[in-house]
Amino acid sequence: xxxxxxxxxxxxxxxxxxxxxxxxxxxxxxxxxxxxxxxxxxxxxxxxxxxxxxxxxxxxxxxxxxxxxxxxxxxxxxxxxxxxxxxxxxxxxxxxxxxxxxxxxxxxxxxxxxxxxxxxxxxxxxxxxxxxxxxxxxxxxxxxxxxxxxxxxxxxxxxxxxxxxxxxxxxxxxxxxxxxxxxxxxxxxxxxxxxxxxxxxxxxxxxxxxxxxxxxxxxxxxxxxxxxxxxxxxxxxxxxxxxxxxxxxxxxxxxxxxxxxxxxxxxxxxxxxxxxxxxxxxxxxxxxxxxxxxxxxxxxxxxxxxxxxxxxxxxxxxxxxxxxxxxxxxxxxxxxxxxxxxxxxxxxxxxxxxxxxxxxxxxxxxxxxxxxxxxxxxxxxxxxxxxxxxxxxxxxxxxxxxxxxxxxxxxxxxxxxxxxxxxxxxxxxxxxxxxxxxxxxxxxxxxxxxxxxxxxxxxxxxxxxxxxxxxxxxxxxxxxxxxx
Numbered sequence: 393x394x395x396x397x398x399x400x401x402x403x404x405x406x407x408x409x410x411x412x413x414x415x416x417x418x419x420x421x422x423x424x425x426x427x428x429x430x431x432x433x434x435x436x437x438x439x440x441x442x443x444x445x446x447x448x449x450x451x452x453x454x455x456x457x458x459x460x461x462x463x464x465x466x467x468x469x470x471x472x473x474x475x476x477x478x479x480x481x482x483x484x485x486x487x488x489x490x491x492x493x494x495x496x497x498x499x500x501x502x503x504x505x506x507x508x509x510x511x512x513x514x515x516x517x518x519x520x521x522x523x524x525x526x527x528x529x530x531x532x533x534x535x536x537x538x539x540x541x542x543x544x545x546x547x548x549x550x551x552x553x554x555x556x557x558x559x560x561x562x563x564x565x566x567x568x569x570x571x572x573x574x575x576x577x578x579x580x581x582x583x584x585x586x587x588x589x590x591x592x593x594x595x596x597x598x599x600x601x602x603x604x605x606x607x608x609x610x611x612x613x614x615x616x617x618x619x620x621x622x623x624x625x626x627x628x629x630x631x632x633x634x635x636x637x638x639x640x641x642x643x644x645x646x647x648x649x650x651x652x653x654x655x656x657x658x659x660x661x662x663x664x665x666x667x668x669x670x671x672x673x674x675x676x677x678x679x680x681x682x683x684x685x686x687x688x689x690x691x692x693x694x695x696x697x698x699x700x701x702x703x704x705x706x707x708x709x710x711x712x713x714x715x716x717x718x719x720x721x722x723x724x725x726x727x728x729x730x731x732x733x734x735x736x737x738x739x740x741x742x743x744x745x746x747x748x749x750x751x752x753x754x755x756x757x758x759x760x761x762x763x764x765x766x767x768x769x770x771x772x773x774x775x776x777x778x779x780x781x782x783x784x785x786x787x788x789x790x791x792x793x794x795x796x797x798x799x800x801x802x803x804x805x806x807x808x809x810x811x812x813x814x815x816x817x818x819x820x821x822x823x824x825x826x827x828x829x830x831x832x833x834x835x836x837x838x839x840x841x842x843x844x845x846x847x848x849x850x851x852x853x854x855x856x857x858x859x860x861x862x863x864x865x866x867x868x869x870x871x872x873x874x875x876x
Contacts, residue, residue, distance in 0.1 A: 447569035447570030447571075447730075448570055448728075448729060452728050452729070453728070454726045454727055454728050454743075455726065455727070455728075456724045456725070456726055457487040457488060457724070457725045457726075457727060457730055457735065458485060458486050458487050458488075458722055458723075458724055459486055459487055459488035459489060459490075459722060459723060459725060459735065460481065460486060460488075460489055460490065460703055460704050460706070460718075460721075460722050460723075461490045461492065461575075461577065461593055461595055461632075461634070461701065461703050461723070462490070462492050462579070462593055462636060462659070462662070462703035462704060462705045462706075463477060463481075463489060463490060463491045463492055463704060463705075463706050463718075464491075464492070464493055464494070464579075464705070464706065464707045464716075465477050465491055465493060465498075465556075466504060466509060466512060466528075466556055467491070467493040467496055467498045467502065467556055468493035468494040468495070468496055468579075469493075469494060469512070469707060470493070470512070470706070470707045470708075470709070471512045471513040471528060471707060471708055471709060471710055471712065471713065472513070472528050472531075472532075472709040472710060473528065473532045473556070473557075474491055474498060474556070474557065474559075474562045475532070475535075475536060475557065475562045475565050475566070476528075476531065476532055476535065476709065477489075477491065477706075477709055477718070478491070478562065478563075478565070478566040478574060479535075479565070479566055480709060480718055481572075481718065482566050482568075482571075482572045484718075484719060486572065486722070487571065487572055487573070487730055488572070488573050488574075488575060488725075488730065488732075488735055489572075489573075489574055489575065490574075490575040490576070490577035490593070490595050490596075491559075491574070491576075491577060492577035492578055492579040492593050492594075492595075493578065493579065494578075494579050494581045495578065495579070495580065495581050495602075495603050496578065496600065497559070497576060497578055497597070497599070497600045498556065498557075498558050498559045498562075498576075499558050499559060499560075499600070500558065501555075501558075502555070502556040502558075503544065503546075503553040503554065503555050503556070504553060504554060504556055505546070505551045505552065505553050506529055506543075506551075506552045506553065506554060507551065509528050509529050509554065510527070510528070510529070512528075513525060513526070513527075513528040513710050513712055514712060515712040515713065516712070516713050516714070516715070519712075523712075525710065525712040526710040526711055526712055528710055529554060531710070532554075536565075541554065542554065542555040543555070559574070559576050569730075570730055571730070572730075573730055573731065573732065575595060575596050575732045575735075576596060576597060576598070577593060577594060577595045577596065577597065578593075578594045578597060578600065578601055579591055579592070579593055579594075579636060580592045580593075580594055580601055580602075580603055580604070580616050581603060582603035582604055582605070582612060583643075584606060584607060584608050584609050584611070584612050585605065585606065585607045586607060586608060586609075588608075588609050588641075588642075588643045588644070589640060589641040589643035589644075590609045590612050590613060590635070590643055590644055591635075591636040591637065591640070591643075592613065592616050592633055592634065592635055592636060593632075593633065593634045593636055593703075594616070594620045594631065594632075594633050595631060595632040595633070595634070595732075595736065596629065596630060596631050596632065596732045596733075596736060597620060597623060597624070597629070597631055598623070598624075598626075598627060598629055599623055601616070601619050601620055601623060602619070604616050604619065608648075609643065609644055609645075609648045610648050610651050610652050613635070613648070613652045613655055614652055614654070616633065617633055617652070617654055617655060620633050630732065630733040630736045630737065631736070632657065632736045632739060632740070633655065633657070634655075634657035634658055634659065634701055635649065635655060635657070635658040635659065636658075636659050636662065636703075636705070637659055637662040637664070637667050637668075637669070637705065638658060638659070638678060638681055639667065639668035639669055639671065639675065639677075639678055639681070640662075640667045640668060642668065642675055642803070642804055644658075645681070645804060645805040645806075646676070646680075646681040646682075646684035646685040646688065646805040646806075647685075647688065647791075647805065647806065649681065649685040649698060650684070650685040650686075650688035650689045650692070650693060650695075651688075651693070653689060653693050653695035653696075655698075656696065656698060656699055656740070657698065657699050657700075657701055657739070658682070658685075658698050658699075658700065658701065659678070659700070659701050659702065659703055659705075660678050660679060660682050660700030660701065660702060660746060660862055661678065661700075661702040661703075661721050661746060661748060661860075661862070662678075662702075662703055662705045662721065663702075663703060663704040663705055663706065663716070663717070663720025663721040663748075664705045664707075664715060664716045665714075665715050665716070665853050665854055665855060666715060666854060666855070667705075669855050669856070670855050670856060674794055674795075674796050674802045674804065675794075675802065675804045675805070676804070676805050679781075679817070679842070680805075680816075680817060681805055682698060682700055682817075683781065683782075683783060683816050683817025684805060684806075684808060684816050684817065685697075685698055686698055686783070686837075686838060686865055686868075687783045687787060687789065687808075687816045687817075687837060688789060690837050690838065690868055691787070691789050691837070692789050696868065697838055697865040697868055698865075699739070699742055699744075699864045699865070700746055700840075700862050700864065701723055701746055702721035702722060702723060702746030702747060702748060702862065703721055703722070703723075704716075704717070704718050704719065704720050704721055704722070706718040706719075706720070714851065717851055719850065719851075720748065720849070720850075720851065720853075721746070721747070721748045722746075722747055723739070723744050723745065723746050723747070724744060724745050724746075724747060724751070724752070725738045725739055725743065725744040726738055726743045726744065726755075727743070742864040742865075742866075744864070745861055745862060745863045745864070746861065746862040747859075747860070747861040747862070748849055748856075748859050748860050748861075749845065749847065749849055749850070749859025749860070749861075750768065750769075750776070750843045750844075750845050750859050750860055750861035751768070751769035751861070752766055752767065752768055752769065752843070752861055752863075753767040753768070753769050754766065754767035755863050757866040757867075761831065762831060762832040762834075762867060763829060763830070763831045763832075764780070764829070764830045764831075764832075764839060764841065764863075764866055764867070765827070765828070765829040765830075766778060766827070766828050766829075766841060766843065766863070767826065767827055768825075768826040768827070768828070768843060768861075769826075770826050771845070771847060773847075774845050774846050774847040775824065775845070775846045776824065776825065776826060776843055776844070776845050776846075777822060777823070777824050777843070777844050778822070778823045778824075778828035778841050778842070778843045778844075779819050779821075779822050779841070779842050779844070780819070780820045780821045780822075780823070780828075780830040780839050780840070780841050781817055781818065781819055781820065781839065781840055781841070781842060782817070782818065782820050782836045782837065782838050782839035782840065782865075782867075783814065783815070783816050783817060783818065783836070783837045783838065784814035784818065784835045784836055784837065785814065785835050785836070785837060786813065786814050786835075787808075787813070787814040787815065787816055787837075788808065788810050788813070788814075789808065790808070791805075791806025791807055791808045792806060792807050793806060793807070794806070794807050814835075820836065820839060828841070828843075832867045836867055837867075837868060838865040838866065838867050838868035839865065839866060839867050840862065840863055840864060840865045840866070841862070841863040842860060842861070842862050842863075843860060843861040843862075843863075844858055844859070844860050845858055845859040845860070846858065847859050
């Protein structure tokens with residue numbers, strides 16, 4: 393139904409066909425011709441706007457959509473309400489958002505005490521006692537008002553509580569066709585029985601998926617993947633599963649990622665400060681893990697390489713804490729349409745890049761010429777360097793254990809570096825400027841690009857201070873299986 397505007401005491405309504413109907417009272421006879429004409433013109437304007445502002449057109453070309461797939465709210469260990477979190481992303485230039493709270497879907501009836509809200513949103517200890525944290529509940533009430541915000545006293549202990557809105561309710565406050573969508577998700581969180589942490593994001597699921605129990609990280613990964621697949625098959629749903637922050641608590645190794653060939657995605661960069669993305673003297677970085685895993689997958693498992701995501705993993709939205717902020721890392725997905733299904737299909741096709749600030753106007757892979765070319769969106773006062781990274785054929789896939797300063801074996805990704813010959817994850821070329829190009833020579837197993845800007849990220853980080861973008865590996869082929 394199209395909206396009509398009433399400029400006076402005579403009401404106007406809309407018919408089922410969209411035309412404006414004017415209901416006249418006796419006093420309407422004295423209304424001026426000018427008033428009636430203006431009213432009609434305004435109704436026509438609204439009808440035209442409904443056409444002009446259609447979400448999609450048949451001739452739409454693929455475009456870049458910005459989104460985050462790893463986000464937390466008060467439904468688990470975030471410090472703000474889902475409506476507030478979603479609105480932050482929508483008003484800061486994002487097009488899609490998955491709220492992925494730990495081991496829960498926001499589908500049930502949930503009340504949380506105001507004291508718990510205050511506890512989750514209090515400032516970090518280093519701020520000292522003089523710091524006055526921003527009040528999450530007060531901000532929520534101020535933004536949405538008492539008719540939306542629901543409160544009660546706990547039936548037993550009388551404590552004041554606020555209702556956490558479920559997904560299908562809060563999504564209505566922010567979604568806009570062709571502009572911003574919400575995607576239901578869950579961070580399936582568990583430890584293998586050997587103590588290693590493994591968290592996985594399940595995107596666009598329709599029901600809660602339980603955490604899994606198994607002896608090793610690869611066994612847990614396979615069980616999670618199977619559980620999500622079985623759930624999606626019930627209703628024929630497009631879903632995506634990715635491994636989160638592999639270096640968190642040093643939980644996931646490159647060998648783990650390589651061996652589970654049905655998993656195609658992992659976080660090459662996670663926006664939480666201090667979750668070990670850069671590695672250390674005894675553990676490889678997530679970039680190094682990516683190249684080791686991809687090499688092993690192609691050479692040892694005859695499988696496709698992993699695609700790399702960047703996500704916020706945001707928890708802190710009020711300014712009270714700064715370790716896990718929104719707007720730190722995201723993906724740009726190329727698709728004609730902004731729907732969960734089209735976004736997931738484009739990600740599956742590798743038609744996306746990850747970023748912490750660098751924007752790419754174009755990423756083009758030409759299989760015929762074996763040419764990877766980028767067009768970087770320039771920024772005043774910033775310079776850009778692109779490193780084309782890959783592994784060449786003939787590389788050794790025999791690794792050795794890493795040891796610490798005392799010679800003790802470190803339980804982490806093996807060390808595959810050798811004194812000579814091809815290495816895993818070599819810098820094949822380094823190109824300055826806005827239009828870097830790399831043409832494969834024929835001995836590469838794959839190639840990917842990392843663009844680094846001289847511009848710093850918006851919020852200071854102890855892990856990496858400059859803006860970057862990562863493209864997906866191209867030029868790879870599954871080697872033929874060895875003959876028996």
